[in-house]
Amino acid sequence: MTTPQQQPRAEWTPDHTSDEMMSIAAARALADGTRCFVGIGLPSTAANVARRTHAPDLVLIYESGTLGSKPDVLPSSIGDGILAETADAVIGVPEVFNYWLQPGRIDVGFLGAAQLDRFGNINTTVIGDDYADPAVRLPGAGGAPEIAASCREVFVVVRQSRRSFVEQVDFVTSVGHGRGRGDRERLGLRGAGPTLVITDLGIFRPDPDTRELVLSQLHPGVDVEQVREATGWELTVADDLSTTDAPTAAELSTLRTLKEASS
Amino acid sequence: MTTPQQQPRAEWTPDHTSDEMMSIAAARALADGTRCFVGIGLPSTAANVARRTHAPDLVLIYESGTLGSKPDVLPSSIGDGILAETADAVIGVPEVFNYWLQPGRIDVGFLGAAQLDRFGNINTTVIGDDYADPAVRLPGAGGAPEIAASCREVFVVVRQSRRSFVEQVDFVTSVGHGRGRGDRERLGLRGAGPTLVITDLGIFRPDPDTRELVLSQLHPGVDVEQVREATGWELTVADDLSTTDAPTAAELSTLRTLKEASS
Amino acid sequence: MAEIVSLADGVGRLVRDGDTVALEGFTHLIPHAAGREIIRQGRRDLTLVRMTPDIVYDQLIGAGCARKLVFSWGGNPGVGSLHRFRDAVQNGWPAPLEIEEHSHAGMANRYVAGASGLPFGVLRGYSGTDLPEHTDTIKQITCPFTGEQLAAVPALNPDVSIIHAQRADRRGNVQIWGLVGVQKEAVLAARRSLVTVEEVVDDLEPVPGQMMLPSWAVTYVAEAPHGAHPSYAQGYYDRDNDYYKEWDSIGRKRDSFEAWVRDTVFGGEVSGK
């Protein structure tokens, strides 16, 4: 997954950046004790913040073969030595996918995305209409298609823009809610799919009836118009739209300490 | 596999029993460096004699999950601790069968039998015509069907009698040469099947044309008539029938030391 | 997270009449104490699953706990036959025993499929043998790429799997080393699981060859020192080969077996040394 440069484009308070708000909102979504399959980058940052704040018993699973890693610094790749050295169990890659992911043992799959669409489908393969001659060749699927299929639910964390938040992804790398309600069942996908999408502007949840992603929460200092501007489909806003609590001092210092230690 | 009491029924010299001749003849069949999948009982005894005499680099593989065991006493079961402690690698049981046996990595499968027929098919399941109401219930297949299918060749070691050496087995637990030439290919069995059957009376090899087991070697002091008496089909004797060399003093003492240490 | 309970509670809460139960351990770490506890609690109509039904299942079958046996090799390793198993199959004593018979490779792949959340496993197996004629859980499958015919076997997903391990920590993480057999697969394939251990410790020191089962993959952990006897627990005690020989005479006759159940299982004596 690509890692664009961090651009603090909306510093509405002197206290935190929009990226920090995103990571902290994502961290809060992970309840203590959750078994979380962690993608590298934003998901890994959020999961490690969660483990250091409200969720000390969060179980981190990395596709490189670690169950229950407890890194004391942010791993710079999903295969950092620190993940193996601090794990409850180290296993081979086939076992990760076959014995642990596929049977539905993992509560939350925590994914990033290059493109995400109205129904939470994820593209990390190619930008452009022609697979054989892509405008941009992205890294590809990795573990994501089966993480999105088999985890009990999926959280996506992604920086939001018209480029990343599109009506329909150019390539379905990982299925969210297909083209709407009933599609996952029809496809035999056993997890609930994306139940939460956390961006640098707010939080989206699928509508229970249509499965379209609906803006349900705004981060502090962001207004609906800003979100609409950064959404590539006709935005629906939840009736009970709420505002995210600003990061606490403890959350911020945890996040910053982690980031500093890893840079 | 059942372990009948040892009955030294033909002590033709004061030097060794027929069972000892059988074990030593079986041991000699294992060339140094051979990767041998070892059943417990007679095969394990023979393999361990071989490793201590002419074949120090014999690779012993036990279905309990050990590659390259180097036990210094005879294991009393295929899962003795000594097998794991002295192995080059200890692996799980699924891996033994899937990664090591099935792809044809093992040179010789060394099996016992309760019943063996004219074409080298093995029965370790039931005696009697009715599977649902057997005259004698035997232990069953264990690893044998796939050992017999996938090893490059199979050696069988069995005490010979009209009861054990039958025209046709009551139940095909493990396929030898089916009903004759071409049957293994037709069944998709990739190894060569039983190329050697070692008994307490002599040694049988499959006829290259018919695949019927043919007496090719007599142990010292045994005559063809004795073998015919102990064979449940019309015995064919090889043109170039030879006589097994009597056990050497070194072979006998190795075998006896092993046996004593394990009793 | 695995809860740490007593052996009696673990068996009592998990094993119900009519359940499909797997006690695994391939010659090493056979959960004998749990087997005796199942007899003690009087469970009935169990479908017992095990690659190598040896003494532990001879005891459960003789005590009338089982309705059916799913297996690949039933014997007393290094000694001979299982007399209670034979008596049940040949004479229906103490109850008829239905059997579903596989090879080791087939059983191992059934557990692997079960642990993997797949409905079936594929292997090169059974071809030409008489097993498929009598076992309806063996079918053929065709490779969609090469057209080759292979064997397919359905996943095993026991209601309860029980294994024995060397150690657990107080959070219920389990550590096993030495021959690990098919134990991880048996636990992961099961709906509920019980791991009996030699001891519960504060911290699990790493051991070469260890296999770890995280606490959250196990239902209950129960301390059962010497719980694998007469099999062995590497690092704790050796195999009691004499007991295996002795079992041949205990199990041979119905009355000697019943005396063993009365005295050893219900008399509260510790078996063996």
Place this chain on the structure above:
Amino acid sequence: MAEIVSLADGVGRLVRDGDTVALEGFTHLIPHAAGREIIRQGRRDLTLVRMTPDIVYDQLIGAGCARKLVFSWGGNPGVGSLHRFRDAVQNGWPAPLEIEEHSHAGMANRYVAGASGLPFGVLRGYSGTDLPEHTDTIKQITCPFTGEQLAAVPALNPDVSIIHAQRADRRGNVQIWGLVGVQKEAVLAARRSLVTVEEVVDDLEPVPGQMMLPSWAVTYVAEAPHGAHPSYAQGYYDRDNDYYKEWDSIGRKRDSFEAWVRDTVFGGEVSGK
């Protein structure tokens, strides 16, 4: 039995133009020294197989060794894109690159099938994604017991697999620990194999978490100290995160990449520290 040879001899004897070659190592123990040796020996038309084509394959692709890539994730982990890979796919430089694209689960099961002597593997995967439309090595298969539809993928059996390990003994037995990825499967699936190691020692002391490859399962072993750099070798050296970032600028432009090939691969300089 594995023969112990030099890295140049190992690569020279095993890797031929047109071969299907897998260099495996999942973030840990990536066989970089062997990758550079393949460039040095000028191999062409290789079908390169690897779950995570990262820097090592960016180098091979940029140097023109590859005709085709079979993979599931191609990026510079923690940094961004692989510019040589992108340039080959988007612009056909230095040569067009055919791709065969899977998910990690699919690739892992293809190696497992290859190591198991099976023609295909089965998984719950790909359903609803656009991958099957573009990858003809993804098919459907029906469970013969339940009727469920699952994905089937063909076995991977590379002509040559190359991995890096911490140690081997003088007989060629290989010891790996830490994250072991899919290396065992890659070696067992291959027709021929080369294991580069940090060092060849007299005796392999057991290490917790070790995976052993017996000598007779490997074709050649070659000593290549620091051979996984810029990835890491647990117990020997850490990941060189700066190198991964530096590669972003080396690989970004064709001329800076060509300078790297000239200076580092052919100039005989040791890359990195």
